[in-house]
Amino acid sequence: MGQITLSGVAKRFGEAQVIPPLDLEIQDGEFVVFVGPSGCGKSTLLRLIAGLEDTTGGRIIIDGRDATGVSPAQRGLAMVFQSYALYPHMSVRSNIAFPLRMAGLPKAEQDRKVEAAAKVLNLTSYLDRRPGQLSGGQRQRVAIGRAIVREPSAFLFDEPLSNLDAALRVGMRMEISELHEKLRTTMIYVTHDQVEAMTMADKIVVLNAGRIEQVGSPLDLYRSPRNIFVAGFIGSPKMNLISGPEAQRFGAHTIGIRPEHISVHPTMGEWRGIVGVSEHLGSDTFFHVQETGLGAALTVRAGGEVSLHHGDTVFLTPEPDKIHRFDQSGLRL
Amino acid sequence: MSRAVTPARKTINTVLAWTVALILFFPILWTVLTSFKPEPVAVASPPVFLNFDWTLKNYYDVERQRDYFDYFLNSVIISLGSTVLGLVLAVPAAWSMAFVPGRRTKDLLMWMLSTKMMPAVGVLVPIYLIFRTLGLLDSRIGLTVVLMLINLPIIVWMLYTYFREIPGEILEAARMDGATLSSEIIYVLTPMALPGIASTFLLNVILAWNEAFWTINLTVTDAAPLTKFIAGFSSPQGLFYAKLSAASTMAIAPILVLGWFSQRQLVRGLTFGAVK
Amino acid sequence: MSTQASRVAARAMLSPTVLLLLIWMIVPLVLTLWFSFQRYNLLYPDRSGFIGLSNYLNFVSAPAFWGAIINTFLLVGGVLLVTVVGGIGIALLIDQPIWGQGIVRILVISPFFIMPPVAALVWKNMFFNPTNGLFAEAFKLIELRPFDFLGQAPLGSIIMIVSWEWLPFATLILLTALQSLSSEQLEAAEMDGAPPVKRFWFIMLPHLARAITVVILIETIFLLGIFGEILVTTNGGPGTSSTTLTYLVYKEALLDFDAGTAAAGGVVAVILANIVAVFLMRAVGRNLDA
Numbered sequence: 001m002g003q004i005t006l007s008g009v010a011k012r013f014g015e016a017q018v019i020p021p022l023d024l025e026i027q028d029g030e031f032v033v034f035v036g037p038s039g040c041g042k043s044t045l046l047r048l049i050a051g052l053e054d055t056t057g058g059r060i061i062i063d064g065r066d067a068t069g070v071s072p073a074q075r076g077l078a079m080v081f082q083s084y085a086l087y088p089h090m091s092v093r094s095n096i097a098f099p100l101r102m103a104g105l106p107k108a109e110q111d112r113k114v115e116a117a118a119k120v121l122n123l124t125s126y127l128d129r130r131p132g133q134l135s136g137g138q139r140q141r142v143a144i145g146r147a148i149v150r151e152p153s154a155f156l157f158d159e160p161l162s163n164l165d166a167a168l169r170v171g172m173r174m175e176i177s178e179l180h181e182k183l184r185t186t187m188i189y190v191t192h193d194q195v196e197a198m199t200m201a202d203k204i205v206v207l208n209a210g211r212i213e214q215v216g217s218p219l220d221l222y223r224s225p226r227n228i229f230v231a232g233f234i235g236s237p238k239m240n241l242i243s244g245p246e247a248q249r250f251g252a253h254t255i256g257i258r259p260e261h262i263s264v265h266p267t268m269g270e271w272r273g274i275v276g277v278s279e280h281l282g283s284d285t286f287f288h289v290q291e292t293g294l295g296a297a298l299t300v301r302a303g304g305e306v307s308l309h310h311g312d313t314v315f316l317t318p319e320p321d322k323i324h325r326f327d328q329s330g331l332r333l
Numbered sequence: 334m335s336r337a338v339t340p341a342r343k344t345i346n347t348v349l350a351w352t353v354a355l356i357l358f359f360p361i362l363w364t365v366l367t368s369f370k371p372e373p374v375a376v377a378s379p380p381v382f383l384n385f386d387w388t389l390k391n392y393y394d395v396e397r398q399r400d401y402f403d404y405f406l407n408s409v410i411i412s413l414g415s416t417v418l419g420l421v422l423a424v425p426a427a428w429s430m431a432f433v434p435g436r437r438t439k440d441l442l443m444w445m446l447s448t449k450m451m452p453a454v455g456v457l458v459p460i461y462l463i464f465r466t467l468g469l470l471d472s473r474i475g476l477t478v479v480l481m482l483i484n485l486p487i488i489v490w491m492l493y494t495y496f497r498e499i500p501g502e503i504l505e506a507a508r509m510d511g512a513t514l515s516s517e518i519i520y521v522l523t524p525m526a527l528p529g530i531a532s533t534f535l536l537n538v539i540l541a542w543n544e545a546f547w548t549i550n551l552t553v554t555d556a557a558p559l560t561k562f563i564a565g566f567s568s569p570q571g572l573f574y575a576k577l578s579a580a581s582t583m584a585i586a587p588i589l590v591l592g593w594f595s596q597r598q599l600v601r602g603l604t605f606g607a608v609k
Numbered sequence: 610m611s612t613q614a615s616r617v618a619a620r621a622m623l624s625p626t627v628l629l630l631l632i633w634m635i636v637p638l639v640l641t642l643w644f645s646f647q648r649y650n651l652l653y654p655d656r657s658g659f660i661g662l663s664n665y666l667n668f669v670s671a672p673a674f675w676g677a678i679i680n681t682f683l684l685v686g687g688v689l690l691v692t693v694v695g696g697i698g699i700a701l702l703i704d705q706p707i708w709g710q711g712i713v714r715i716l717v718i719s720p721f722f723i724m725p726p727v728a729a730l731v732w733k734n735m736f737f738n739p740t741n742g743l744f745a746e747a748f749k750l751i752e753l754r755p756f757d758f759l760g761q762a763p764l765g766s767i768i769m770i771v772s773w774e775w776l777p778f779a780t781l782i783l784l785t786a787l788q789s790l791s792s793e794q795l796e797a798a799e800m801d802g803a804p805p806v807k808r809f810w811f812i813m814l815p816h817l818a819r820a821i822t823v824v825i826l827i828e829t830i831f832l833l834g835i836f837g838e839i840l841v842t843t844n845g846g847p848g849t850s851s852t853t854l855t856y857l858v859y860k861e862a863l864l865d866f867d868a869g870t871a872a873a874g875g876v877v878a879v880i881l882a883n884i885v886a887v888f889l890m891r892a893v894g895r896n897l898d899a
Contacts, residue, residue, distance in 0.1 A: 425622030455875030459640030545837035
């Protein structure tokens with residue numbers, strides 16, 4: 001089981017309201033990602049659920065039991081920290097066994113569970129090493145192993161991949177997703193990286209300044225962002241936002257169009273502009289088109305083989321049904 | 334610095350550095366040398382350096398006439414006792430300040446340090462009278478407690494700076510893993526901070542061993558440590574250079590050796606982490 | 610960043626230490642204050658009673674008082690000057706590439722581990738003694754009349770002994786700070802055309818500022834209470850020429866048995882120390898936060 005309900009949960013540090021009262025429902029077995037820019041309160045929210053911080057208001061209900069005032073140890077949750085937070089003076093084996101030892105399990109049982117977890121995570125041959133002798137990815141797996149053995153009702157991940165290099169990050173992302181498929185346990189995952197959110201989540205919670213901007217599946221958020229903040233945050237490269245007369249033509253205060261929904265033509269199209277910097281990724285090319293007369297440079301995604309040069313004149317055409325319209329207050333129309 | 338230095342330059346620097354070092358060390362070296370001299374050689378003019386009949390008689394005499402070992406034992410008991418007692422109090426206190434800092438934590442630390450600034454003479458009379466009333470004069474327990482109290486601020490400060498370098502996430506991980514407060518401190522914090530605790534321990538043993546105000550003024554014979562033992566040589570026995578040297582060597586040797594082994598760790602502790 | 614439970618635990622674990630230090634500070638201080646207004650001589654315990662400020666007047670108007678204050682500042686200031694300047698010099702020297710750096714470090718740090726009475730006795734008898742001390746021998750060698758250090762320049766001699774004890778400490782801390790200076794900074798300055806003296810003045814010295822502050826703070830704490838060295842070498846003399854405030858109070862209390870006047874002196878010492886402490890703590894508090 002791992003059903004978590006937040007109702008009216010709020011947090012303030014002294015005068016500063018970090019999280020205004022918010023409600024959230026997390027279903028058993030779901031992979032939920034909290035995403036948002038740094039300082040949006042996503043980590044604080046996770047720490048509130050973990051019990052590492054007190055709430056200043058509201059209730060946290062875990063599996064139908066009010067856990068608001070319960071100590072972290074008794075909430076039945078496990079956490080994987082950004083810095084891994086391994087115990088440097090213990091071997092990998094003792095690290096993974098630590099929660100079991102704290103729970104007072106017999107030694108034989110501890111060993112059995114540690115071995116099993118190590119097998120799942122490919123750590124068997126490293127069990128007698130110290131964390132200091134492991135690579136970043138291995139340390140991450142030890143941290144996960146320490147979480148698994150507790151058989152928690154939910155896993156909490158606090159930006160677990162941000163200390164890894166780019167290549168490892170992709171690998172670990174898949175391993176964690178795979179683990180979720182295998183265990184089918186609730187996972188709450190905090191990240192500032194929208195790619196991680198999009199690739200891993202069943203459900204994304206976009207946070208900004210402590211408020212929930214939108215909750216939904218990755219594709220929901222991509223297709224119909226509820227406001228300009230979500231529109232700009234989800235998707236890479238960022239959605240182009242245009243306001244002014246051109247937006248009014250579409251009956252909106254601001255319109256948004258994603259780079260992948262604009263087509264490029266050398267001689268004809270809706271908007272005329274001059275090619276600035278182009279970024280060739282091989283599979284795709286991103287053009288930054290300037291002097292469009294729209295008040296903003298546009299980013300456009302084109303095929304990898306398209307060849308345009310700095311200073312070329314191009315014509316851009318948006319796909320009409322992929323245009324997002326927002327009103328004065330930034331809400332979707 | 335990774336730059337190559339010319340051998341000539343390095344030689345000059347080496348000679349200069351060794352000269353300075355030997356000048357600073359010379360009083361200690363001279364004391365140790367003199368302790369092996371027969372008394373007449375010790376006061377010979379001009380002074381004799383190495384070519385004399387080396388003897389252990391001075392050590393033998395000092396132990397026989399002055400009961401060196403009793404003082405030594407008191408020094409050991411008092412310096413170890415006060416340090417251990419101080420650590421037992423300071424580890425939880427430093428945990429609190431390092432991991433649950435409040436608005437007043439900095440002020441509290443500064444206040445603790447400021448108690449060290451209070452001149453001991455200012456409170457000598459009342460402490461002396463209190464000790465007399467309680468029958469603690471010339472007792473090991475009394476002296477242990479006093480030395481613990483005067484070094485407590487330093488112990489707390491040192492531990493605080495060491496603890497602060499331990500990431501809070503690791504203690505939180507322990508909390509998530511179901512550790513109670515005491516298991517968190519015993520199984521996670523203490524082993525991680527062991528190098529810091531060890532150097533705190535060493536420095537405070539050294540400070541307590543060399544403390545020369547309270548140890549001299551609050552003891553007579555029973556609890557008197559080596560500081561009192563040495564003070565007894567001030568006059569006129571101080572004119573017997575060889576015996577004075579033997580007694581001095583015996584008083585400083587244990588702590589000197591301890592200090593040599595731990596000097597690198599001591600620096601960081603001494604500066605309360607302010608100098609890396 | 611913590612929970613209610615951990616804050617409660619923290620307070621509980623902090624309180625024994627705070628409480629003990631508070632008692633250790635308050636009780637003797639209050640008693641000292643009380644005695645300082647009483648007629649109280651340990652030799653005549655029957656003559657007692659409130660005598661207002663006369664203990665203070667007694668202490669402050671004693672001929673030795675102002676001398677003791679001046680001596681205290683000279684001693685602390687003199688030792689600070691010698692150890693900081695000398696410490697920077699030695700640290701710069703040891704920081705150079707040399708053979709046997711480890712042993713040099715150990716030799717230099719050694720005086721720090723010597724207990725004050727030993728240092729004082731060894732210096733007094735084996736070095737300063739005007740008839741057969743090593744300095745007298747050295748003077749004889751160059752055919753000069755031996756100089757009676759402790760008789761002629763008692764305070765200077767004590768400053769010398771105490772500086773010898775504290776020079777290692779200053780050196781070691783400054784050396785550590787020096788070693789943390791990135792060589793890139795110095796190389797950048799060199800590329801910019803700064804000669805060695807300017808590199809020292811504009812790069813190294815500012816880098817050492819924090820370490821120097823720490824040295825001054827910690828040494829002052831210990832130097833204000835210098836006692837053993839004076840007791841063993843000069844007994845505050847000749848006359849009162851090497852009597853510091855600490856020693857003056859000690860003399861009143863344990864040599865003249867005048868607990869009342871000694872207490873008044875103690876209060877004066879505490880007040881002076883607090884004035885110094887306030888200045889020092891401000892400076893250091895700022896420097897340590899940075």
